[in-house]
Amino acid sequence: MTSAETLIEVRNLKKYFPVRRGFVAQLVSREQIWVKAVDDVSFDIRKNEVFVLAGESGCGKTTTGRVILNLTPPSDGSIRYGGLDLTEITKQEMKALRPKLQIIFQDPYESLNPRLSIHDSIGEALQVNRLVASREDLLQRIKMAMEDVRLYPPEDFIYRYPHMLSGGQRQRVVIARAIVTQPEFIVADEPVSMLDASIRAEILHLLKELIKKYDLTYLYITHDLASARYIGDRIAIMYLGKIVEYGPVGRVIDNPKHQYTAILVSAVPIPDPTLIHTRRAPVGEVPSPINPPPGCRFHPRCPQADEQCRQEEPPFKEVEPNHFAACWHWFDPKQWEDE
């Protein structure tokens, strides 16, 4: 279903956050240190696809999504959307684009205004951007979006405030708010993390339907590879601020080539208490993004690391058509056979 047309082009994107330090530490050294949350990532998102960004907690997924939507400026790099470079446009131009570019925030507890009723939360963008003709029209649109996300019956919820909803219900309000303006592009940051399996499947299905209905494109951020596979077209695996592997979602999961991807895939738990499942987990701790390791960033935790890995950063190579990995020693399932 993906057409080859590129909607968003991300090039050499970096986002560093300054680390504030205690008084004494500052006396000892004046050098500013940085959290390298996103450190030189490039990728294209094609029109009408679901592009997945996956990886461990803290690897920079949310930061990437926020920078792409211009919610925070990048430290370096460019983001092209249609003909525009989002890092260079004026506030005015950005404001006009807002309804087209939406985000479903990771945390529904933080992203809903506690003083706005559900009606107003969902309806706000419609009103501000004059996308509705009348109050009835507004109410109609809000109720439709609520039914879409299974907040049912809408009358039970529409005049409640966020604190009167369960976690998953809040999450669905955040989704309704993002889709109600019929945007062109949505950054969906862990949009279904608080939903039970059954509603989750329905919402993912709905998000996919909307691609056709509204000509939508998604950046889907998650650490849940099973849901990524269910909804995604292409996937990029991030590790410590960098993309290490990307390609068609089924291929990357079935035929991972970066050592990190392979471990990540094998770490996915299987819902069966009778299986003694050998969940592999990367050994050791995630290194700090303040001083990422040289060479391949995964080398301190990688079972295959050698001298080259410790010193040289691996370039991307094509594993199979459209599937790329940046690893000096491609993963081979034989590696694990005699364990």
Next chain:
Amino acid sequence: MTVLEVNHLKAYFFLEAGEVKAVDDVSFSIERGETLGLAGESGCGKSTTAYALLNLLPYPGRIVSGEVLLDGEDLTKKSPDEMRQIRWDEISMVFQGAMNALNPVLRVGDQIVEAITLHEDISVDEAYKKMEDILEVVGVDPTRASNYPHEFSGGMKQRVMIAMALVTEPKVLIADEPTTALDVTVEAQVLKLLKSLQKKFQLSVILITHDLATIAEACDRVAIMYAGQIVELADVVTIFKERLHPYTEGLIRSVPSLLGTEQLVHIPGAPPGLVTPPAGCRFHPRCPIATDICIQQEPEFREIKEKHYVACHHANQLWGKNVWK
């Protein structure tokens, strides 16, 4: 030994539009050192059950009836002061979405130290040491202790909350979606941590989660909730292998697998409103095998086999069947 026993608990929210019957006659118990999983549809009353156990329901919520016995003492009868003490010493809770309960203007490390010194009579230096240890245990680099909460990723904040709930070494831990923002590798670490603490302190855990893989991995018994009620309760293997309730069956069959091959079950219709829940069996409008009796009569929550409880009129005919075919 039973630590906590919940009998016929009802907790409602009283809104102008009517009462939301979020917890409607819920009974279960939990043994020392045991982990009970609580799963079910979004909005079915899991968090409300947790709040009710702690006697902490936010306005306009109220416990309507029932009892919550902790070592034989009814918590629903305690004063707010008594409850405060019990919450420190005996029951601790990781709230859903708790990562935002961190104070935004205090450094993360200082907040943990505060929790430690409130609970324990130790020097500030020792408390800092302990804070760093516990951060390490939950997989957060202790050098990040001087960061403010907004400088942490979602998963990092969630791990801090788990650390805070554990520093007081409680008897019962209620953890409401404690691993939602965690990726599988950290999640495995946190679950392992919970297990080891359980052994060490004979900690009992109520684990609320929609993540069935977490349940399979971490729980001894499982309660499945639907529309304010527990519809099935059994040990974890029974729930995954010999479940009887059509809702449990549908729920488990709607989990996508990594292989992406199987046909997912789709439970038709929408979650029921809890102001006027359906009569009879609350699941009947969405149940593929509902009959007249399901519409007319509420099914009894009965023990169908030893320690396997189900609330379904047709449970006896369901052994080994997939009603969602």
